[in-house]
Amino acid sequence: METRANFVLIGSFTLAVIAAAFGFVLWFQSLHTTKARSPLRIIFEGPAAGLRNGGSVNFNGIRIGEVMSVKLDNPRRVVALAMVENNAPLRKDTLVGLEFQGLTGVAAISLKGGEEAAPAVPLDEDGVPVLTADPNALQDVTEAIRGTLQNINRVVADNQQAVKNSLHNLETFTSSLARNAQKIDDVMLKVDGVMGKADSLMLGLNTLAGGKDGGELFLTVKSIRELAEDFDKRSGALMADGRRTLGDISRAVNNLDRNPTRLLFGAGNSSTPAAASASTPTPPPAAPATPRRQ
Structure with a gap:
């Protein structure tokens, strides 16, 4: 029972201190103001x-x-x-x-x-x-407001028919929207479908060009590049072999041109005809005939 009384006393004292603090703050603020x-x-x-x-x-x-x-x-x-x-x-x-x-x-x-x-x-x-x-300043303000209102009234009066037509057109437009609300909803649904397909297409392109392993497009281009490099190497070797073959054929043709008997008699008999042709004297060329005088 005594412990409960102490708790009540402490709580009452705490509340009194808080109230006094709030009162002091309000008093100080009002005094400052x-x-x-x-x-x-x-x-x-x-x-x-x-x-x-x-x-x-x-x-x-x-x-x-x-x-x-x-x-x-x-x-x-x-x-x-x-x-x-x-x-x-x-x-x-x-x-x-x-x-x-x-x-x-x-x-x-x-x-x-x-x-x-x-x-x-x-x-x-x-x-x-x-x-x-x-008073003059107040009158000037009042006159300015009155003049502004009169100008607005004059503009509205001068363009009354135009304002009326604009309101009529706005009413017609809103009525048309109300009549075609279902069609507009259908168009918007189609637009949403097209946008969804576009998103899917972009996602597919992203997968094709990107992806975790570089994308299918990247892998395809890489394969084509490796094939082109391999073909380049093979064609280089083939061209080198062709050059060597053409060189051999060229040397054979040159040897045949310089010593054609070698092809007929072989390498051992090629000297005899040549020596015979060298020992046989070549007849002198015939002198040209002198024309007779008439």
Whole structure:
């Protein structure tokens, strides 16, 4: 029983320490946030279309805070309270306006410019800094949005028939797709079949050209190359034998041309006819006949 009481005490103490740590972190974060930001009141002398709670406050395009509340001070005056960073270089001559993200986006407070030597932002009666938006700038933004919408309306009006035809063509196309859905599915099935056959063909070619042992094509080319090399060696030997045979025939023909009697009488009797022919005197050539004179 005493051991169980010790466990309960230890668990309660652990939970208390964890809760205290979370509370300290939240308190420190809220204190840091409070010190890092301060309130800023912005007055719009006219409409502030699109401005709402949670909207951004941008200085030269960089977010420095957010809108905390928007209220009407009178029928022609809108007052917005924002929390902005303390290090934002706000001055008395800082320009205030609205900027939009697209035609239907939420409006954001836009702060721009200001001289470094200009005085700080003036304080309101309750000590909150206050800036007043330029009515001309707000009017310019409103006029720009209105002009853009008018231009879009004019473009749509001028091309009403073209837009109508495009929509009609789109409707016809979608209807045709709906009617031919089965045919399209059949075509896609055939395409899938063709792609499957192409994959099989590529796999066969890969097996033929590649494979673990070099592929059937590689082995075939290797066999043809070995056959060509063997044929080259055999033809070389055959040509060498042919050259030797032709040499022997050439020498035999030359010997026959120099001593043809050797073929008839043999090698032993070849000298007798030659000697006889050498001892027999050769008759002198006959003198040419002299023509008679008439």
